[in-house]
Amino acid sequence: NAGVTQTPKFQVLKTGQSMTLQCAQDMNHEYMSWYRQDPGMGLRLIHYSVGAGITDQGEVPNGYNVSRSTTEDFPLRLLSAAPSQTSVYFCASSLQGASNEKLFFGSGTQLSVL
């Protein structure tokens, strides 16, 4: 089983460039989310989605856009990258609701913005 797949694993951008981090899951999970992991700060929620066509902001949404056109995919877009967005990005998914407390995480995308 593939689980949660993130691409690319590594990316270097120049300030002002745009890019999309891809996230796909094959578990038919309704809930998907994006986190960023910074040293000394743990993981912080950027955006999340509870189903196709539904997205909402997390703790640190500024500078990021998301959309959820299918259940499987939840891409994260950086429209104009900034050095402050250098981080490790994790996508996570789960079945919606209190019946399933497990977040399944992807292996992460390490992004550097120069």
Place this chain on the structure above:
Amino acid sequence: AQKVTQAQTEISVVEKEDVTLDCVYETRDTTYYLFWYKQPPSGELVFLIRRNSFDEQNEISGRYSWNFQKSTSSFNFTITASQVVDSAVYFCALSEDYNFNKFYFGSGTKLNVKP
């Protein structure tokens, strides 16, 4: 203010030692949920346990045990007889949302278990 605090940045122990990872949380909600996740060197986070605020019963799973104390807002994690494979970063997390839409993670504790 951080909702979840893991004051121990890094801990090193020798194999077979017991180790406790501390987690202190802050919330105004009366119903909330606490979690521990493990992040091995491969990177992805792996779910370990969830506790509900209305269930203070401690839990043991093999060499792992969790001590939940509402009076001190703590949810500590103990590994008994640690092994090298336990080396990882461990995250404590809080959700105030019944549907677990939003998690607040601590900054993590890196555990090094030396042979």
